[in-house]
Amino acid sequence: MKAIRVHAFGGNDALSLDDLPDPTAGEGEVLVRARAAGVNPVDWKIVRGYLAQFLPHVLPFVPGWDLAGEVVARGHGARRFQVGDRVYGYVRRPTVDHGTYAELQAVPECYLAAMPAKASFVEAAAMPLxxxxxxxxxxxxxxxxxxxxxxxxxxxxxxxxxxxxxxxxxxxxxxxxxxxxxxxxxxxxxxxxxxxxxxxxxxxxxxxxxxxxxxxxxxxxxxxxxxxxxxxxxxxxxxxxxxxxxxxxxxxxxxxxVFVEPSSRQLKELARWFDEGRIAAHVGPTFPLARAAEAHAESESQHTRGKIVITIE
Ligand SMILES: NC(=O)c1ccc[n+]([C@@H]2O[C@H](COP(=O)([O-])OP(=O)(O)OC[C@H]3O[C@@H](n4cnc5c(N)ncnc54)[C@H](OP(=O)(O)O)[C@@H]3O)[C@@H](O)[C@H]2O)c1
Incomplete structure (x- = not known):
């Protein structure tokens, strides 16, 4: 599978499109085929090493915390989702290691919720964080x-x-x-x-x-x-x-x-509000996975209107 990896902290040219072995879902995890990943200012701050003192990192790492995609397999004991479910999540793991800028991701179920039924993958990826x-x-x-x-x-x-x-x-x-x-x-x-x-x-x-x-x-x-x-x-x-x-x-x-905490329960609540038309997602520029560096450059401008999203085919 393709994923964006960072081998050493640096500028946007530190984002490299790599071929990695496909992950498998471990205990309590589902394997998600990602369709989109939201981009947040924290992502380029992590790539530049600005948060290295606050968050444990494993180099090389895959950046990204926001995800929308489809469940393609379930690991042992994973019961909340079925194969084919469309899910979204704010996947801030304890260590910066396996992020969301990747085609396939083994994700603990606790980070995920069912996507809003009326949202596209791009809208759903723009929402969690x-x-x-x-x-x-x-x-x-x-x-x-x-x-x-x-x-x-x-x-x-x-x-x-x-x-x-x-x-x-x-x-x-x-x-x-x-x-x-x-x-x-x-x-x-x-x-x-x-x-x-x-x-x-x-x-x-x-x-x-x-x-x-x-x-x-x-x-x-x-x-x-x-x-x-x-x-x-x-x-x-x-x-x-x-x-x-x-x-x-x-x-x-x-x-x-406030520093945002992952919450599957609140993602469920937000999905319901989205489907009821009480909230909407505002997507700004989108970039394919291979152009993640441009997405980060856009985020670094600090004047983006709406959310930047990376699309993953
Ligand atoms: N604590 C947490 O859990 C948490 C979570 C998410 C984000 N954050 C932080 O919150 C900040 C915003 O994140 P974001 O995702 O909203 O970023 P963003 O999408 O890049 O938006 C930044 C916005 O700031 C506005 N802006 C820039 N300079 C401004 C100024 N001097 N006065 C007023 N507005 C100004 C820009 O609007 P104009 O173009 O109209 O100026 C732009 O729309 C970042 O520093 C991020 O790291 C913290």
């Missing part, structure tokens, strides 16, 4: 129906998912993104879109002071810091980029940092 992140973040901040939520980085993978989920939870949501993406952000269901050019500690331009119950940060840096005046008294901030932010120091346990 960003939707789990946003769901876990918005729940950490206690988002409830009727609240006002401000999403920072609203046009990217996690930001778009956060808008979708905040709306599904019954919140009124606004997004911060570059001006060229405001129509996209409104199209996701945001009631307002704001820019971040000219942000200062006095605030983000045009964003009303004290108006938001929750700020959901998917970008960090100066945009996060400049969002401080937008938070209402007693409101919550949840960040997926920044463990501590000086302007929010006084919030105590109303400031949350």
């Amino acid at each position: 960003v939707f789990l992140t946003s769901l876990q973040a918005l729940r950490a901040a206690g988002v409830a129906a009727g609240q006002r939520v401000l999403v920072l980085g609203a046009s990217g993978g996690t930001g778009a998912a956060a808008i979708e989920i905040a709306r599904a939870l019954g919140a009124d949501v606004a997004g911060v993104a570059s001006d060229k993406n405001h129509a996209f952000v409104r199209g996701l269901g945001a009631s307002a879109a704001y820019g971040y050019a000219g942000a200062t500690e006095a605030g983000l331009p045009g964003v009303p002071a004290g108006a938001f119950d929750v700020i959901c940060d998917c970008v960090g840096g100066g945009t996060l810091e400049a969002s401080r005046p937008a938070l209402r008294e007693g409101g919550h901030v949840v960040s997926i980029t920044t463990r501590e932010s000086p302007p929010f120091a006084g919030l105590g346990d109303r400031y949350h940092y």
Whole structure:
């Protein structure tokens, strides 16, 4: 089978298309014929070695954490899925080793759920990491129906998912993104879109002071810091980029940092919401497996609209 492997940390030319022996499903695993793999910023950060101190790695490794595909065999004791089932997953294993940029993958069942019945493989591969992140973040901040939520980085993978989920939870949501993406952000269901050019500690331009119950940060840096005046008294901030932010120091346990955990149960919930039309996946550029380096270059631009997906034939 073909897979992308990284033999040494480096830039996008470190992604090499290799021939590897077909894996077999071990105990509690299913063998998945992958049809698509989502690309996330963490993937190029891993390839560049930026996370080597935090995550154990085995070189050479196959990168990638998001997967959609079809079950083609079951290992001993694997009972949740049948051959032919279409599955998706956020497959963050304890070690960076066997990732999802591969035609065939032996995956522990606990990472997987049945794909939304109405999703294509590309849409399903665009969902797991960003939707789990946003769901876990918005729940950490206690988002409830009727609240006002401000999403920072609203046009990217996690930001778009956060808008979708905040709306599904019954919140009124606004997004911060570059001006060229405001129509996209409104199209996701945001009631307002704001820019971040000219942000200062006095605030983000045009964003009303004290108006938001929750700020959901998917970008960090100066945009996060400049969002401080937008938070209402007693409101919550949840960040997926920044463990501590000086302007929010006084919030105590109303400031949350979330690092996404795999959850088969939440993927099932998200699949149901997708099929009910409560959330949608927003696919941006797609690339075939052999062009994974271009997919990573696109992600490194940090200005992609929607999700980058690698297609696997
Ligand atoms: N903690 C976790 O579990 C977790 C999970 C997933 C992702 N992350 C992290 O979260 C970040 C976002 O991930 P992603 O998948 O959403 O990335 P992405 O798809 O590349 O999106 C990045 C978005 O950031 C926006 N942006 C760039 N500079 C900005 C600024 N100064 N102010 C406001 N928006 C800005 C861009 O929008 P414009 O083009 O409109 O500027 C772009 O749409 C990454 O750092 C990633 O590593 C963390």
